[in-house]
Amino acid sequence: MTDLHPVRRALLSVSDKTGLVELGEALAKRGVELLSTGGTAKALRDAGLEVKDVAEVTGFPEMMDGRVKTLHPMVHGGLLALRDDAAHSAAMEQHGIGAIDLLVVNLYPFEATVAKGAGYDECIENIDIGGPAMIRAAAKNHRYVNVVVDVEDYGALLEQLDANDGATTTAFRQKLALTAYARTAAYDAAVSTWLAGALEDTAPRRRAFAGTLAQTLRYGENPHQKAAFYRDRSDRPGVASAVQHQGKELSYNNINDTDAAFELVSEFLPKDGPACAIIKHANPCGVARGKTLIDAYTRAFDCDRTSAFGGIVALNLKLDEQTAEEIVKIFTEVVIAPGADDAAKAVFARKKNLRLLTTDGLANPAEAGTMLRQVSGGFLVQDKDNGRLSLDDLKVVTKRAPSDEEMADMLFAWRVAKHVKSNAIVYAKDGATVGVGAGQMSRVDSTRIAARKAQDMAEAVGLPEVPTKGSVVASDAFFPFPDGLLTAAEAGATAVIQPGGSMRDDEVIAAADEAGLAMVFTGMRHFRH
Missing domain, CATH: 3.40.140.20 (AICAR transformylase, duplication domain)
Known part of the structure; x- marks a missing residue:
């Protein structure tokens, strides 16, 4: 079996017309016969290229608003036939099926349609059927057939044809097949995720996620770990969509x-x-x-x-x-x-x-989203923590109510605590953190570490007193005992914001009253693991 197979006949059917005419011209110059459909055929003809409609090949016109055009043995037989199988060759000759050596398809813009907020029916009409079917057929038969689903691969295809006198190698076709199957998997994942959302099904029986390679990384968390970075199709501003200037x-x-x-x-x-x-x-x-x-x-x-x-x-x-x-x-x-x-x-x-x-903008902290974490044998899926609080959401539970200044600092500290690994303690004063305790097994330890950080700050900055004096403290989850709260009071905190909900809330409130603290409950926690 030869490794090289020539490209003599190509089927082009694309939604994204970027680079289409240039590709068509390059293939035509190499003597490749062009087959096409609908708008793709028109774009190629408008550029002066000779194109045969798929309808001529199948003997059936496009119908049902374009829903049915390539789902036909004349197309799939040309993609799936094994060129060195005598029975396949006989079937092709008997039914007049011509081999298709190259398939260029990018799918209906389903993801973009969803992203722009289109209605249910419009999204349904942008689910491609014939495209994925052809892609999977061509990818399965990559021993002979090239399948291109990304505009980025047009150049590599033409380089292959030039290097091999109009043919491509098995290794190249295998790589194209890998990309093709990943694309159809990602497409199906996008459709199923959208449909689950439309049906408000938060835990569908099967769940799929997909991404596009942004960059291969030198290594992962440690040099002995391989790693790569993938983007999803979210338009949320952040590190994935940022422009790196230097x-x-x-x-x-x-x-x-x-x-x-x-x-x-x-x-x-x-x-x-x-x-x-x-x-x-x-x-x-x-x-x-x-x-x-x-x-x-x-x-x-x-x-x-x-x-x-x-x-x-x-x-x-x-x-x-x-x-x-x-x-x-x-x-x-x-x-x-x-x-x-x-x-x-x-x-x-x-x-x-x-x-x-x-980034050309900030991320919306209130925006809904999905978070994914892998564990051995599976993965965890949850909603993004987009919980937000206002003054009206806070419940004063102590005899002393917080001052306006304390309340403003508590809301600030609460927003920060949301982003600190639990157990999280944040001391804040005048709109700035003065001590952060993160990721400890004991909330008391986090409280002490944060207070010690404040002492270090006083020494480094040259402050006359430890900045926790007159500060507020935020805890991402409730104080299960009074000890953590009293440690914060010893550090000089005057007001506390915490979720509440402990079996010993009454003890904690009594301790706060005895220490002269003001305390508010949020009714919401922010565990971050």
Whole structure:
């Protein structure tokens, strides 16, 4: 069996016409006969190319608004026939079936139709049937047939034809088949996911997810782990859709941490003023609001200057020169912001390894979405944590009600705690974190660590007293005992925001009253594992 098989006859039927005419011209120059359908045939003819309609081949016109046109033995026989099988060859000769050596198909734009918010019926009409059937047939018969589903592969196809005198290699056809099956799998996943949403079925019997390769990574969390980064078709601003202006390629850990930083800073809308989040190992080491962007950055940096070294900086406003000059004073891995002016880019250009990403917008923290996590033998699926609170959602449970300033700081600390690994404790004062305790097995330990971080801050910044004095504290889940709350009171916190719901809430409230604390319950927790 020869490895090379020539391309003499091609069927082109595409929704995305990008590069179509150029491909058709290149194939025609190589003597390839062109078959086509509908709008694709028209586009090729308008370019002066000779094209045969599939309807001429099948003997049937396109019908039912184009729903039926390629589902025919004259097409599928040409794609599926084994060229070196005598019985197949006899059947082709008997029924006048011509071999199809190349199939170029990209599918009806179902994902784009859903993304634009189309109605149910319009989405249904954009489910491709003939396309996936042909793709799967051609991919199955890749011993002989080339199947191209991505515009990005047009150039590689023509290079193959040039290198092999109008033929392609088995290895090339195998790679095309792999891409083809992945495409139809992703397409079916998109349809089934949409239909589950339309039916409000939160746990369908079977669930499929898909992505498109964004980049191969040098390694994963550690050098001995292979890794790659895939994008889904979401248009949510973030690390996956960001433009990288400079710096070396993002690593696995860079991407994970940058996502955490940007999702956190997106909690603070530009209309409410500048905000900055600094992330290390997916946990915030400093978050602040400020009068200016440089003020927000400086206040976030002061929370934990040691941990900020080599961290990820996320901003909620366009990066300016003054803030950029402050950021480059220490080593920073990545800066991500909705934009950056030319002067800021010029500052960063002096630091060739610093990555600058811009997103052209913030992520909507209230937007619905799905989160996926793999476990041994399966995966967990849940809604994105888009829980938000306002003043009206808070229930004062202590004798002393919080002041307006305490209430504002509690809401700020609560937004930050949502993005801290549980058990999470966040001390905040005047719109900035002053101590963060993350990921401990005991909530008391998180409270103590956060308080110790505040002591370190006082020493590093030269403050006259520990900044937890007069601060508020947020806990991502309830205090099961009074000990954690009393530890926060000993650190100087004056007000507490927590979900409530413990069997010992009464004990915790009594301890808060005795310590003179104000405390509010949210009725909502923010576990983050």
